[in-house]
Amino acid sequence: METEREIMSRGRRRTHTKCCEIGFVGWSSSMCLSVGSTSTAVTSPRIKLRDGRHLAYKELGAPREEAKFKMIYIHGFDSCMHDSFFFHNLSPALLEELKICIVSFDRPGYGESDPDPNRTPRSIAFDIEELADGLGLGPKFYVIGFSMGGQIIWSCLHYIPHRLAGAAMVAPVVNYWWRNLPAKLSKEALSLMLPRDQRMLRVAHYAPWLTFWWNTQRWFSVASYISCDPNILSFQDKEIFSRLGFNDLNQAYARKQGEYESLHRDLMIGYGHWEFDPLDVQNPFKNSNGSVHLWHGDEDMFVPVSLQRFIISKLPWVRYHELTGSGHFFPSLMVDEIVKTLFVGED
16 A cells, blocks of 8 residues: 655635536436546645555644544545544644544545545445555544544444444434334434425435436526535524634535535435445444444434434444534534543543
8 A cells, every 4th residue: 555645735715616507417427427527736645545546635633653542534525634623623732632643534536535436335434444554543543424424434333343443423414215214204304304405315315327417407406515505504503604604615625526526426325225224233342442422413404313313222332412402513613522522431
């Protein structure tokens, strides 16, 4: 495995991009791969995987060889390695006190990580394992994922449990079509979403080959996830964004390889047919040598809290933290607490 180091990118600012209107070109995957893509120089350090793809990454905190806690952060939808709350909001004092090394990376198809046309819930777990091995993080490491990145933690727990020292899912996305979710509960939870988002998720699940076309056509409203519609934000989320501002995110960088490989493949995988059901996942820490945490706000308008409550009722070994009055972006307000709870058990 090779390490490719170039100059670390700096100071990228988010610029809103328009979806190109391509009609029924969305039917053709080979065509979609090139739509909206750009050819720009790679500016981030990258790891080369066994299949020849590269993952771009960045690091924060203690040097790997000196760190007491080594953690990989998994970003969410329409995001990238530069958007980590755990980079920007973790207090320097805690970072130094616990000697934490944080690795954040661009998931396949985002930012400067190569797309994976064969990506599945299984493959991303092994990409993370290869990243850890390529950086020499040791036999065990921690993982924290936010939103769609939180959903990926289930894959890590299922496919590479022996490599985990602990895990935290923060406002994790739930696939409404996971096999063990009661149909009535899933239907009720999905009905809480905006109508345009319900349509988009159904397309991603039942007709994934139409996902790109659906989200770029002009006859129906674009999904709020993609258009950044404030109607999808809770009261707390709106307060958070009024302070942070959308311009602090890195949308242009995240989408630099085209929206098909970043946004739309993410939707097809996240809401598609999974090879396993997270409700069948076994506790990887039966000897109490680690812990799994799930944090969720009871006013999250992206992921209804009723789904998390059901999952936790079936997996009591997951330590559940439900936050009253919180929406989807609460971690920006409590990064230290989430990290400290995972690493040293303070709750």
